[in-house]
Amino acid sequence: NGSPNSKKEARERTDLRISALGSGSDYTPFLQHLGIASLNLGYGGEDGGGSYHSVYDSFDHYTRFGDPNFDYGIALAQTAGRMTLRLANADVLPFEFTNFAETIGVYVKEITTLADTMREETKQMNQMISDGTLKAAQDPKEIFVMPKPKADVPFLNFAPLQNALAKLQESAKSYQKAMKNKSATSQKSLDEILIKTERALTNNKGLPRRDWFKHQIYAPGFYTGYGVKTLPAVREAIEQRDWKEASEQIEIVSKIIENFAAEIDRATKLLL
Secondary structure (H helix, E strand, O other), X not given: OOOHHHHHHHXXXXXXXXXXXXXXXXXXXXXXXXXXXXXXXXXXXXXXXXXXXXXXXXXXXXHHHHOOOOHHXXXXXXXXXXXXXXXXXXXXXXXXXXXXXXXXXXXXXHHHHHHHHHHHHHHHHHHHHHOOHHHHOOOOOOOOOOOOOOOOXXXXXXXXXXXXXXXXXXXXXXXXXXXXXXXXXXXXXHHHHHOOHHHHHEOOOOEOOEOOOXXXXXXXXXXXXXXXXXXXXXXXXXXXXXXXXXXXXXXXXXXXXXXXXXXXXXXXXXXX
């Protein structure tokens, strides 16, 4: 059911892309307020059966009809346990920054495409309003209120974000290369840096109108509840057509990404 690009990526990638976290679970305060790297594990694909959040959402129903032998629960516990042991027993935390840099690149492309799409759609809608096409296409038997033309979508300066992304990609590659030559003497100091890198992606002032949410890469949407918004401050400003705020947040988020890259550079220096 995925898009053509998603299917192509699934065939060609050697690993699986990790989805962004929104809200609605225990990881919310850890990731989005404190900046602690988090992971939500679960299996999906099958129909839930309709019992969720109903009177049948009980232990009795689950053990009789949902998973009588606890096969699913055991599989999930084994997966989570194996991943926890992998982290705990690693010489150093097995963070993969090149994948993260690639993912940030996807998010940056999404918001630049969003602005371009809104610009073209606004132009087309305003044209249909002015030349009468929109009115002529309406059903005369239905009540129709002609919308007002919207202000043109300006060309935002995404260069700070793109420059910060380029720096992150460079830092991630340098770290990956340096990791091949790591020494035992650097492991403890390296872990002390790595375990805190996620905090570099937070801003003490928080998101606009939501100062509790500190993380600048992931947050639940202001209007979408649990659903995640990536690069939320910039994305939501564009969606709300607040161009001044969008430009301001581009600068802020760019600096956050640069700070994150600087933390990776600190880790790399320990390996050289």
